[in-house]
Amino acid sequence: MQNQKPIIVRLEDYRVADYLIDKTDLSFYLREQETWVQAKLHIRRNPEAGEGLPELALNGEQLDLLEVKLNGQLLPPAHYQVDEQFLRVQPQQEGFVLETKVRIYPHKNTALEGLYQSAAGSMYCTQCEAEGFxxxxxxxxxxxxxxxFSVRITADKARYPLLLSNGNLIESGNGENNSEHFALWHDPFPKPCYLFALVAANLSCAEDQFITQSGRKVTLRIYAEPSYIEQVGHAMTSLKKAMRWDEEVYGREYDLDLFMIVAVDDFNMGAMENKGLNIFNTSCLLAHPQTATDAAFQRVEAVVAHEYFHNWSGNRVTCRDWFQLSLKEGFTVFRDAAFSADMNSPTVKRIDDVRLLRTQQFAEDAGPLAHPVRPSSYMEISNFYTLTVYEKGAEVVRMLHSLLGAETFRQGSDLYFARHDGQAVTCDDFVQAMQDASGQDLTQFKRWYSQAGTPQLAVRGEYLAEEKRYLLHFTQSCPPTAELADKQPFVIPVKLALLEQQGDELPLHLTGEREAQGTCRVIPITKAVQSVCFENISSEPVPSLLRGFSAPVKLDFAYSREQLCFLMQHDADGFNRVEAAQQLSLQVLQDLITQRQNGSPWQLDPLLIKALQRVLTDNRLEAAMVAEMLSLPSEAWLVERAEIANIEAIHHAREYARRHLADALHPLLRARYQQLRETSRNTPFAASAEHFARRALQNTALGYLMQTDDDQVLAACLEQFAQSDNLTERLAALVALVNSTHIQEREQALASFATQYQAYPLVMDGWLAVQASSPLYGTLEKVRELMRHAAFNLNNPNRARALIGSFCNQNLLQFHQADGSGYRFLADCVLQLDRLNPQTAARLLTPLTRFRKYDEKHQALMQSELARLQQAHLSKDVFELVSKSLG
Structure with a gap:
């Protein structure tokens, strides 16, 4: 690993490939200490690349080259050049066949890129995106x-009875050695090599089938370790739902006769959409009531759908270059979010997505690593699998959907798939299809792909009583970022309604229109300063702005607290109703933070208490909505909202508010909790929106109640921990105990939990995370101790994220200790991990790169650790993040 002369790849330097590979024949000979790979490539000159026969440079890293053949003739070493990154050959004709034989060592591959061995050597699997092939x-x-691709795999028959690759199984049988066997796979669809997959293992299989809308039968198989196979039923159900939904909503039918998923313990990502053979991190595939939380059930459903949807938005139509990553990821995240909304609660799904966007992606936009949805350059492409590319990219597609409407958007997606099936294209091609289908000029809209940062949208209302007009004045701006200081105005779709005094929505009649066009409108804001005038407004309304969070912006409107209470009661938009509660809580918390910093006595605004009392007694509200409205803004969001974040003030102000609310709302919370807990005890578990909502409110109420000094509440918490039939309730009770002052009960619960679940690594991840996230003092020492626990393994990305990631990302109070010990801990972990798995190390580094949000002392401590890292020999992954952070 070197820090010198990093190669910067730039979008502006893109050129088409000099050569194309029409057919790829691969042969794998899997051995315990080494693997031989033979490749036969049918290559031709790319007609779009120009005249002549330039040198052919094939990518290759960490390969032992054994031989090279050109058109069947063995080439002597003098006829080719090989170094650490390329094999170079000079072709003599426009079409030719190049064969290579290499040796690789999967058992040594701790980076989990390319072909590697997982699960203590019991499985061979691949991860080729982005540059693992x-x-x-x-x-x-x-x-x-x-x-x-045609792929032949040969391996030991007893140890690896299952041999899988992309496409259709053509032939299988015994190898030349009786102890070995082989399988020959062929994928009829052309694909880039990043979609190649191979699995060799001894796994159990769950099988089902799906009948497509045209009547074709598709065999569905999910493979997992025998001890896991009973946990894949929810994934299979989710897959079938996703296949049907994609047919009904997008008209996309599956194109092979076989669809396979394999569960892998050691995996850097959540999952991978390889054509016909998806490979999944077990954390995104396994779900059982006793070993997975409701959040895990919903994640499995979403990720299974996401990877399946990639069959069209990513595989049949793929990206031309890695700068276009959001072409497939942003579009597919949008698709899986819409699917999850249809399967569960649309409002809760939207709240969850926006929460992630605000606390994490907005922070990315505000930091030194800010980049556009379509980046302009990179050193290591793995670093651009970011929330900006995925989540903000999905918001960009969502805005197109809002601007064009569902019907026209569907016409645009149909045109996109028909026009580019079997091609590698760009984000511009996607937008062009939407433009051609709609007839709208989307040139300005494309700035969302090229300009980094989070736009700020300031809105001011003005009521002209005599003219019965209501004006909304919009001002948009975007802070400077490294790639561009002066930003041009975006197209910002603002979905809005106006509420009259009784809470009803007013007809929206814009100046220049003959009559009102409904009560809820999407208004495109396209200028830096723009005003919108509504006619026939008899009294001053309360605006419901940015409904459903219709654009990824920071909204600034001077709502009074009374107006926010009004919207909490009356807004018909579920997202904005919860948003009003969050904004009211945010204002109250910001008051407390200021009081803490000024040394003033704490005073919690009684208006918040009254508002939440109404929420708890409003029988019209769904349980999921009540849970969300009761939940205070997270510390991460409070940090994001602050110009300079004071972590101690934020934490203690929020905890004061929780305790004060718990006392004030105690009778209502207690009654609601008892009712919900009784229902849970008498109702069989179901992975449904109604049950998710009930458990969410039950656990929210318990979290508040455990802030009080009530022995009966402690008893109830211990009962829920011991008697619940599902992990969601049990883990929520454990969290409440771990963060309480009940030391004996906490330690007993942790020990009991570990004993019960020691055979379930994913559940033990939760056990690690609960302890790492505790804001109690001494947690860092506890985390160091847990790194020596049998449940922890630094080589496994899930374990590293559960313990180290939870401490550094979730436990802001303890991570940001004044002495910088949290920063030193993270830097030490990154150095250790970088030698094993650079991708995981780079992703864990993120909290250190966000130093700009903190005071000079904390900034200096964080930058000091980054500077220490910069002096070490780092992978490209970590070096890029460190160097960009330090400028």
Whole structure:
């Protein structure tokens, strides 16, 4: 690993490939200490690349080259050049066949890229996105080179009875050695090499089938370790739902006769959409009531759908280059979010998505690593699998959907798939299809792809009583970022309504229109300063702005607290109703933070208490809505809202508010909790929106009640921990105990939990995370101790994220200790991990890069650790983040 002369890849330097690979034949000979890979590539000159026969440079890393053949003739070493990154050959004709034989060592591959061994050597599997294929064999490892693959796998029959690859199984049988067998797979669809997959293992299989809308039968198989197989039923159900939904909503039918998913313990990502053979991190596939939380059930459903949807938005139509990553990821995140909203609660789904966006992606936009949805340059592409590319990219697609309407958007997506099926294209091609289908000029809209940062939208209302007009004045701006200081105005779709004094929505009649066009409108804000005038407004309304969070912006409107209470009661938009509660809580918390910093006595605004009392007694509200409205803004959001964040003030102000609310709302919370807990005890578990909502409110109420000094509440918490039939309730009770002052009960519960679940690594991840997230003093020492626990393994990305990631991302009070010990801990972990798994190390580094939000003392401590890292020998992954953070 070196820090010198990093290669910067730039979008402006893109050129089409000089050569194309029409057909790829691969042969794998899997051995315990080494693997041989033979590749036969049918190559031709790319007609779009110009004249002549330039040198052919095939990507290859960490490969032992054994031989090279050109058109069947063995090449002597003098006829090719090989170094740490390329195999270079000079072709003599426009079409030719190049064969290579290499040796690789999957058992040594701790980076989990390319071909590696997982689960203590019991499984071979691959991860090739983004540039892992070059660690398997020499190839044109770029997404715009698409080829038809045939793959032969040979391995020990007893140890690896299952041999899988993309596409259809053509042939299988015994190998030349009786102890071995082989399988031959063929994928009829051309694909880039990043979608290649291989699995060799001894796994159990759950099988089902799906009948497509045209009547074709598709066999569905999910493979997992025998001890896991009973936990894949929810994933299978989710897959079938996703297949039907994609047919009904997008007209996309599956195109092979077989669809496979394999669960893998050691995996850097959540899952991978390889054509016909998805590979999943077990955390995104396994779900059982006693070993997975409701959040895990919903995550499995969403990720299964996401990877399946990639069959069209990513595989059949893929990205031309890695700068276009959001072409497939942003679009597919939007699709899986819409699917999850249809399967569960649309309001809760939207709240969850926006919460992630505000607390994490907005922070990314505000930090030194800010980049556009379509980045302009990178050193290591793995660093751009970010929330900006995924989540903000999905918001960009969502805005197109809002601006065009569902019907026109569907026409645009149909045109996009028809026009580009089998091609590698760009974000511009996607927007062009939407423009051609709608007839709207989307040139300005494309600034969302090229300009980084979170736009700020200031809105001011003005009521002209004599003219019965109501004006909304909009001002948009975007802070400077590294790639661009002066931003041009975005197209910001603002979905809004106006509420009259009784809470009813007013007809919206814009100046210049003959009559009102409904009560809820999407208004495109396209200028830096823009005003909108509504006619026939008889009294001053309360605006409901940015409904459903219709654009990823920071909204600034001077709502009074009384107006927010009004919207909490009357807004018909579920998201904005919860948003009003969050904004009211935010204002109250900001008062407390100021009081803490000024040394003033704390005073909690009684208006918040009254508002939440109404929420708890409003029988019309769904349980999910009540749970969300009761939940205070997170510390992460309070940090994001602050210009300079004082972590101690934020934490203690929020805890004071929780305790004060718990005392004030105690009778209502107690009654609601008892009712919900009784229902839970007498109702069989179901993975449904109604049950998710009930458990969410029950656990929210318990979290508040455990802030009080009530022995009966402690008894109830211990009963829920011991007697619940599902992990959601049990883990919520454990969290309440771990963060309480009941030391004996806490330690007993932790020990009991570990004993019960020691055979379930994913559940033990929760056990690790609960302890790492506790804001109690001494947690860092506890985390260091847990790193030596049998449940922890630094080589496994899930374990590292559960313990180290939870402490550094979730436990802001303890991570940001004044002595900088939290920062030193993270830097030490990153250094250790970087030698094993650079991708995981880089992702864990993120909290250190966000130093700009803190005071000079904390900034200096964080930058000091980054500078210490910069002096070490780092992977490209970590070096890029460190160097960009330090400027």
């Amino acid at each position: 070059r660690k398997i064999t020499y190839y044109l490892d770029r997404p715009d080179v698409m080829s038809r």
